[in-house]
Amino acid sequence: MFYREAGQFKTSYKADQALFPILQDRVGLAVILITAFAVIPALANDFFLTSIMIPFLVFSLAAIGLNILTGFCGQLSLGTGAFMGVGAYAAYKLTSIFPDANVIVMVLLSGVFSAAIGAIFGLPSLRIKGLYLAVTTLAAQFFLEWCFIRIPWLYNYNASGAIEVPHREVFGIVATGAEATPLARYFIVLGITVLITFLMANVLRGRIGRSWMMIRDMDIAAELMGIRPLQTKLMAFAVSSYICGVAGAMMVFFWLNAAEPSSYSIRLSFQVLFMVILGGLGSLGGAFMGAAFIWILPVVLKFVPGLLGFDLAAETVEHATFMIIGALIIFFLIVEPHGFARLWQIAKQKLRVWPFPY
Amino acid sequence: MLYDIFIDPFVQMYQMPDFFLQVLWEGFVAGILYALIALGFVLIFKASGVFNFAQGIMVVFAGLTLVGLNENGVPAYLALILTIGVMGVLAYGVERVVMRPLVNQPEIILLMATIGLTYFLVGFGEFVFGGEPKQMITEQLGLPTGSTAFEIGDRGLVILQHIDIAAAVIAVLMVTALAIFFNKTRIGRALRAVADDHQAALSVGISLNQIWAIVWFAAGLVALATGIMWGARSDVSFALEIVAFKALPVLILGGFTSIPGAIVGGLIIGFGEKIGELYWGGLVGGGVESWLAYIIALIFLLFRPQGLFGERIIERI
Amino acid sequence: MKNIKQFALGTAVALGVGLSGAMTTAVQAEDSNYVPLLTYRTGPYAGSGIHIANGMHDYLQMLNERDGGIGGVKLAIEECETGYNAQKGVECYEATKGKGALVYNPYSTGITLQLIPKAGVDKIPVLSMGYGLSAAAVGSTFPWIFNVPDTYWDGASVVIKYIGEQEGGLENLKGKKIGYIFLDAGYGREPLPLLEQLAEKYGFELLQYPVPGAEMQNQSSQWLNVRRDRPDYMVMWGWGAMNPTAVKEAVKIRFPMDKFIGVWWSAGDDDAAAGGEGAKGYKALNFSGVGPDFPALDDIKKLVVDAGKSSTDASSIGSTLYNRGVLNSVIIAEGIRTAQELTGKKVITGEDMRLGLEALNLDEARLAELGLKGFAHPMKVTCEDHAGSNPVFIQEWDGKKWRQASDWIEPMTDVVRPLLEQAAAEYAEKNAPWPARTEPCPN
């Protein structure tokens, strides 16, 4: 009824290749953006911004990063956490070496370092495939984690061994450090996430995005069609690690405020991988849905027993949360292995024909 | 610097033979334990193509169930039997609830499902038994404690823990039993048929569901043995789950489907990381054990992508 | 009506629309002092965390049961599970700070570091009792952070002092080898600068054995190294599952246990018990009472544990880490009481709490009054010194339980204090512009 594309004709290839060729989708996107940029800042309280929206956006970006590698280029990686860590440590070093530089620029620049590291650890992907590759990315995870602990230069020889985010201002507004308002941090995180998502949407619909998907779907055929496998895979590793690096830097600069090496452990890798798989491999929108599910659900679950009038101990809730998350992951994998993105498509398909089911 | 890398370690090995033997022994025991965890992975991967990430937590879960039951007054041996029962129920449940609905999905989906299972078991295990570490009931189970020291000439002592010897013996027994099971029994043959070709196995009337439940159960038993052994070395706690990651480089070395590969790979990693850490680790500040195994596996893989016992992969199109 | 509202709220949350914060404020009652406890009963460090959490919770709960709170005002106690995870720690902080939280005790170096800069902004003090950032002892730089009764550097200096005593004087340490096995994270690395300095000063050799967090149950390499190096003493900075594993390994390589000394976080009963008979002689630092024989603990047992208002197992009352948790709550409670006295208010705020903690004076008389005579060394916080560098004692495992094995030993304040000042200055410089202390010292 409302979601009909009939009657919307495209008169040029340009219009046909737009990101959202259907009017209703464009309206939907506009509504989401207005909500994100205007409604949420106007209505939300600090807790919602700092504990739900900021982490959600950071994770969404990380999930997009991993999705590029795993979802679009078909290279399974368990090293996401470490690549995020590289971004965080790089951003930390950059801000302490260039204290007067714009911290947002530094965060965006930090991804370059994780991209380089990611490309190095992507080298084995030429010879190693599938699960074997996944295990070798664990080498990156553990080795980099070790570096974060063992190279004191990375954390400026702090006795605590952790990186602490310094106070920085951008255009007179406190952007990082304890005095930064949740709102300021939220806008920065939102801005970076939206920008990178948009740029990635562009890359993915063009030649490079296609070459990644060719490698993913059938690497041999892709090679026989002129795709250089190493170059293409390394590019995916680099782009993916860049995005993960920026997400990692945002994680410490705009969310956590301080981070130990253990903040970038294998747990983080799994967290992001879950988001990608549940959201849907090879879908940008799915990355957001997956991040929302994996991050927000446990936060919400914490409040549910209280609302229902049960007085459960904190750890019982935590145990239950683990069980519920685990069970839901299996449940959703069974119901729809292609993730929320596919469920969303199916829903749209249903909407198209609604109210007549056939 | 070059001296430190290329000569000094060997001089040390020669000068302190007792210590070198001790290092080898520790490497051997660690290798056996890695091999046991890897064995659990291999069993399941062979029969169902599932890379079972939950093997690590199954080790913890099995150990925890055993100790937890004993703490609640169940005699040790009865607790052992009950735990085996619990692992059986778990295997059946996993087959029923997870494996069966996900049949024929891509391997990454199955992998994720087992990580989901990991989350569930972590929550469930802590919910039932609490999160605090527990001591393994080594003595109650009749496993030896204590240690024996051997003198190496007049150069020093090599201390062997009885529990480690028991671990080695049990590992050998377990592998032998599995080998007999695979080769001599009807179910074992069916299992191998399934490993070779699902469709073909189905068409000759082998029940995949039954086979899967059996391998999960077998993997559960291996997990229980691992849990007891590792629990006796430190204690049973959820931190142990991470140690199970060590089985992954072992699998890369040995190949995902090879039982001998798991054992040889486990030993290589066990020896390799102990010797590497003790004789070369100090050069970079120690603690290299956390990643050395992966790097060994990675380098190995670059030269032999099919693993130790895998056949050369011929790409076809 | 209320149900409908709750239902609506629940639906809103499920939709992920920002009402979570609104709900959280609804829980708080007006006439109570709200104390959030960031605890962990799950995750890899649960083994240590559970006892701490029980101790902290039970003492405050007992005050509610016995005295109706503090100063006639009940305590609203809420646990928030962090799992020793920095992400969840921040979430817990954000979720609870709006409810009028008086003080935070993160029980994780990582979470403490996250909260240190926030404390001054949100005006809620952080009490990291015997952990966290050592430099925070310098109250003029860190007015909002308290790490009474001791910093890690105090602890490390006591260990060396004790070893010196065993050897018949610090001068005899020359040429000795002291091994340091530690959790390879900020926590375990923190004492290194002090130990290195002391090594230089007294001429002993410091050998380092880092244990990666992910591998804390797999320490055979570290202990093989110990066996090769044959240090005269071993010092341990461990936490969670690292402790019992280390004790077991030490027994395994037949290291003389009476020369193996853990920090106060390696002093758990389970930690030592893991080594069985062989662990006899293992020593650890401690600053909270040994055993259950204190009137206040009896009250806890009677009013809280036996009454089923806690998840504590009665047998664990009196264990080291449980008592540690109790001491933590004693400091919180005394801080609140002092703040009430200073401000004349019954329901206080975080700012008042800071004043209370800074004026904390837990002398012997007061300890006795609390039913905790001898439970801790008398401690006094001053505006400049938020740690106090109080004496600690050594306890020894006799195979069944801990018993006190030394008198109270003073830390080497002369060495520690300058190091603290220096570290504080460095921290402020690295985090420039670090806010200067806004509240002048009262004296």
Place this chain on the structure above:
Amino acid sequence: MNAFVTEKTLPPSDANEGTERELLLRVDNVSLSFGGVKAITDISFDIQKGEIRAIIGPNGAGKTSMLNVINGFYHPQEGTITWQGQVRRKMKPYEAASQGIARTFQNVALFKGMTTLDNIMSGRSLRMHRNFFWQLLWRGPAEREEIEHRRKVEDIIDFLEIQAIRKTPVGRLPYGLQKRVELGRALAMEPDLLLLDEPMAGMNLEEKEDMSRFIIDVNQEFGTTIALIEHDMGVVMDLSDRVVVLDYGKKIADGPPEEVQASQAVIDAYLGVSH
């Protein structure tokens, strides 16, 4: 099928009227083995510009291996390949592709997660050059390039009559259409030499006729040289200018269809006379 035969006789004669037929590719004494198993033994043949060359032989004769050697997927242990006058021994598949060799596969090797349009667009990869940073921006050069190539691809879509499935993921298409899309993808590369590995396997008569028509049209309209493997003898005889016959990795015949058909060795091979 008769209709094709009459059409078919034309192009070679056209070419013969001109100068000497130009060699596009020559294979000399190529041998290939896998761990002791010989797949190809000492094979030599050539492909002339503009012709349709068929490679036939019983199962396991080494036909697909031969194609794999030509486009660089397998590296022969012995022998050389001369491509447009240049001798080479070994090259990477993507190098072969960039030099103008395209192919289809015995078992359809489409990119299953992508739409028909994207699959065919992927054939244009080598001809698109806008770098990563233009791609990020999209607006401007990258978009213009995309549209330019989209036009070419739409021509191919029109040519193959698959307009209706443009936006359908290829995984959902029936087999016959998948084969057609695969042909489209290879065509999008505008190759000099098009290798078709059993383009009509598993098709019904009608589909085979369509496919034959497309192959001939490609050959005549675009002047593309084609080498194909096919089992359907009727199709081979109708379509091809010259045929090379392999058996057990050895060449047993080479020449115009009629000649080959009459060869005793070929008849033996197909009837399974023991060697």
